[in-house]
């Protein structure tokens with residue numbers, strides 16, 4: 001028996017639309033699980049004197065030896081998590097003058113996690129983006145069912161101008177890092193909704209900080225000591241902006257909530273606060289976060305990490321990933337109120353988001369359609385809708401996006 005339902009377009013609460021628009025024309029190997037196919041796509045990515053940029057490398061499928069990449073013309077390959085990258089010898093020679101620190105440190109996972117904003121700026125500097133390109137990227141998002149995409153990594157005032165020129169200011173909301181924020185003018189700062197900090201890395205780079213080591217022996221990264229994090233969080237509230245903290249591993253989520261509790265004690269409560277991803281949040285920490293008024297922003301598509309990162313997650317962790325049922329049924333979280341949903345662009349669009357919400361690898365990860373709509377959809381049908389066919393037996397969904405106009 002199939003269920004048929006109409007839902008609003010998506011409001012993606014965690015994305016990087018400018019980054020993805022900028023890189024939209026770079027080859028993306030995220031769906032390529034076969035190395036020779038990946039190498040042939042890489043071979044096809046070189047044109048002229050420019051450095052070739054390849055996105056979406058998933059190292060659970062295959063790795064690259066430095067010597068094999070050095071045979072290519074200048075080339076940069078980004079891990080699908082955007083938390084690690086490979087720069088071959090040709091590209092290092094071209095970049096060492098402008099990005100000496102990055103060229104010296106890109107192999108050092110802890111350095112990359114401590115300098116996320118610099119790494120993102122590096123990615124963005126490789127390919128300029130025009131207002132036209134941004135507009136066509138938002139057309140593409142709309143066709144995938146995404147109307148609103150919150151910008152989690154604003155590059156600076158220039159990016160706001162590009163959104164204005166493309167008439168897209170009503171389809172996003174801007175968050176940026178503290179350093180970028182502090183270099184902006186008062187008028188620019190007024191356009192910023194919130195500040196984002198990183199407490200740990202990502203599963204794709206084995207740098208999210210779990211209580212146990214990864215199967216490879218890697219430990220993951222905590223970007224800050226408690227005292228540093230306390231000061232940074234306090235600075236964000238002092239400038240009167242909303243806070244978002246990226247924390248994936250259980251150790252990192254524990255740290256963030258522990259420090260937020262200390263901050264709350266010192267200043268009679270918190271400003272508006274979100275924890276991003278929190279894939280391995282424990283029941284104890286979830287209840288504490290709820291009592292502090294912390295909103296969680298999570299990605300149903302990351303439930304699939306339980307399958308694709310089986311090669312690295314410690315024993316028992318696949319089942320603990322994205323514990324939506326615990327959060328909603330036990331810790332008191334409510335979808336659309338203090339549990340919000342987004343994609344992180346991995347991938348964008350309603351199809352993967354909905355299918356992984358309704359039919360995830362583990363029962364503890366299931367969301368109902370109502371919860372999905374509350375946490376992930378626009379509140380109206382003004383710009384279009386999505387017709388959904390749910391096949392509970394096959395565990396599949398079909399989606400058809402209908403737009404009013406573009």
Ligand SMILES: [Zn+2]
Nearest residue numbers: 014015152344
């Ligand atoms: Zn993100």
